[in-house]
Amino acid sequence: MKTDLLLSDVDLGQSSAATDDGGPMLDAYSQAVVSAVERVGPSVVSLGMARPAPTRWQRRGVPEVRGAGSGVIITPDGYILTNSHVVHSAQRIEARLQDGRTLPAQLVGDDPYTDLAVIRIPDGGMPVAALGDSANLRVGQLVVAVGNPLGFQATVTAGVISALGRSLRAETGRLIENVIQTDAALNPGNSGGPLADSRGAVIGINTAVIAGSQGICFAIPVNTARWVAAQLIREGRVRRAYLGIAAQVIPLDRRVAVAHRITTATVVRISEVHPDTAAARAGLRPGDVMLRIGDSPVATLDDLTRILGQQAIGESVVVEILRGADHLRIEARPTELPEDE
Numbered sequence: 001m002k003t004d005l006l007l008s009d010v011d012l013g014q015s016s017a018a019t020d021d022g023g024p025m026l027d028a029y030s031q032a033v034v035s036a037v038e039r040v041g042p043s044v045v046s047l048g049m050a051r052p053a054p055t056r057w058q059r060r061g062v063p064e065v066r067g068a069g070s071g072v073i074i075t076p077d078g079y080i081l082t083n084s085h086v087v088h089s090a091q092r093i094e095a096r097l098q099d100g101r102t103l104p105a106q107l108v109g110d111d112p113y114t115d116l117a118v119i120r121i122p123d124g125g126m127p128v129a130a131l132g133d134s135a136n137l138r139v140g141q142l143v144v145a146v147g148n149p150l151g152f153q154a155t156v157t158a159g160v161i162s163a164l165g166r167s168l169r170a171e172t173g174r175l176i177e178n179v180i181q182t183d184a185a186l187n188p189g190n191s192g193g194p195l196a197d198s199r200g201a202v203i204g205i206n207t208a209v210i211a212g213s214q215g216i217c218f219a220i221p222v223n224t225a226r227w228v229a230a231q232l233i234r235e236g237r238v239r240r241a242y243l244g245i246a247a248q249v250i251p252l253d254r255r256v257a258v259a260h261r262i263t264t265a266t267v268v269r270i271s272e273v274h275p276d277t278a279a280a281r282a283g284l285r286p287g288d289v290m291l292r293i294g295d296s297p298v299a300t301l302d303d304l305t306r307i308l309g310q311q312a313i314g315e316s317v318v319v320e321i322l323r324g325a326d327h328l329r330i331e332a333r334p335t336e337l338p339e340d341e
Contacts, residue, residue, distance in 0.1 A: 006048030006066060006094045029142075032198040033158045036144040039200025041156075042098050043073040043129035044193055045080060046148045047105070047119075049090035064091070070147035070193030071095065071119065072129045072202060074229060078121040081229050082192030083207055084110040087117050095121050098154065109232035113240070113337070114176060115207050116225055117192075118232040129194060132201030134221035135302070137161055137180065145184040145206055145217075147193030159184035159215070165249055165301070168208060168218050176220065178249075178301040180204045183215035195219040223302055227309060241311040241334035243319075244277020245270050245284065249300055260291075260327055264299035267291060267322075282332035284319065292320040308334060 026034065047069045053062045069086035073079070080095060087093055093105040103121040110117035141161045149155050163181040182195060186209050195204035204219030231238040247268045256262070268290045273279045290298045293307045294317050311317055313336045318329050 006050055006092060032142060033144055033156070036196050036198055036200040037146060037156050040072070040129050040144070040194055040196045040202060041146055041154065042127035044098065044146045044154065045071045045073065046096040046153050047071050047080075047082060047086060047192065048094045048096070049087055050092045051089045052091065068148065068189050069191045070189065070206070072192075072194040072205070073126045074129060074131065076126050076128055077124050078126050079108065079229070079233060080105065080119050080121065081205060081225060082117050082119060083205065084112045084115045084117040085207075086192045087119060088112065093119055095119070096153070098127075109236040109238075111228050111232060111238045113238065114220055114224055114228050116205065116220060116228045116232075118229050129196075130199075130201045131222050131226055132197055132199070132203045134180070134203050134223045135300075137164060137203060137221075139164060142198045143182050143184055143203065144196045144198075144200075145182070145186060145190060145193060146196070147186070147190035147206060149187035149189040152189075155190075157185040162215070166218065176207075177305070178221060178224070179207075180219040180221055182217050182219060184217060185215075186217040221302065224305065227306055231309070238309070239313065240305075240337040241308040241313050242277070242337040243279040243284070243308065243332060243334055244274040245279045246272035246274075247290070247301065247304065250289075256322070260322065262291060264297050266299050268298045268301060268304055278332050278334045282319070282330050284321070284330060284332070285323070287323070289322040290319060291322060293317055 050064045050066050053065045071080040071082035074081050088110050094102055095105045096102045105119040105121045108118040108120050139161050144158045146156055159182050162183050166179040166181045168176045168179045186206055190206050193206050194202040195206050197203050203222050205225050206219045208218045210216045247270050249266050250269050252267050270286055270288045273284055296307045298304050316331055316333050319332050321328050
């Protein structure tokens with residue numbers, strides 16, 4: 001029996017209205033949005049996937065459930081970045097390119113911890129999105145989202161960065177740290193698509209919308225996505241060192257910075273130490289302010305994630321902290337992040 005294409009119901013319609021070169025010039029805002037879309041748009045793909053239906057549905061004659069999402073091509077040989085919740089457990093995945101081609105895709109790896117995944121299509125010479133730098137984002141900055149909400153291919157919305165450093169609980173129950181909040185309109189199907197700046201560089205991967213709200217949408221920072229994608233392409237999964245703490249970013253008092261020769265404007269303060277973990281065994285405490293791990297400064301939660309991701313599991317590392325007025329160096333031995341964290 002012939003199987004229907006996963007993307008057969010996705011709208012392929014594009015505007016047929018031609019622009020008039022003799023028309024009025026676009027305002028600066030419109031020019032920025034149009035320019036960004038022209039740069040990032042060709043690398044955005046529509047995703048369709050099928051996964052096994054729950055047992056109770058299969059008993060009623062429904063063998064599989066289908067879903068849709070978006071993705072962005074990050075390498076010329078067909079690696080695509082998207083959300084973990086879009087492709088997790090999928091038996092079949094299809095990607096529709098902006099030129100109209102529909103290609104089968106394979107899951108390379110997914111990371112529910114950050115709600116990111118990498119898939120690959122069997123083709124080369126793909127248009128690639130430029131990846132920006134999410135470390136220098138500003139609240140109020142113009143952003144553009146491109147995706148396939150509700151099945152409408154290549155839909156563009158624009159807005160601003162509403163807040164930075166948010167925490168978001170993934171569908172798995174895991175807490176995703178340092179998330180970008182935006183008011184660029186997102187709907188089901190936008191998940192996995194790019195959030196771009198005014199230059200068309202990807203600065204986040206759209207991941208969630210708060211149900212029942214208006215203008216509260218979230219994206220995973222591209223610096224996190226870049227690191228996770230590299231791990232998934234190389235290893236098929238992400239192995240992380242684990243200290244066993246919960247933490248938050250706080251601004252650093254200038255007098256403290258001068259007294260301890262700290263060059264970063266922010267630091268990471270430990271809010272909780274989980275029992276029977278590397279942090280607990282090392283003697284770290286809630287309220288300790290982390291300055292460095294090894295030779296690397298810890299100014300943000302992204303820094304903490306990145307450093308632990310690069311840290312060899314089981315090997316000793318020095319954690320430099322402030323505890324009250326004391327400047328301490330504590331030796332810790334991170335373990336591997338457990339699956340249920």
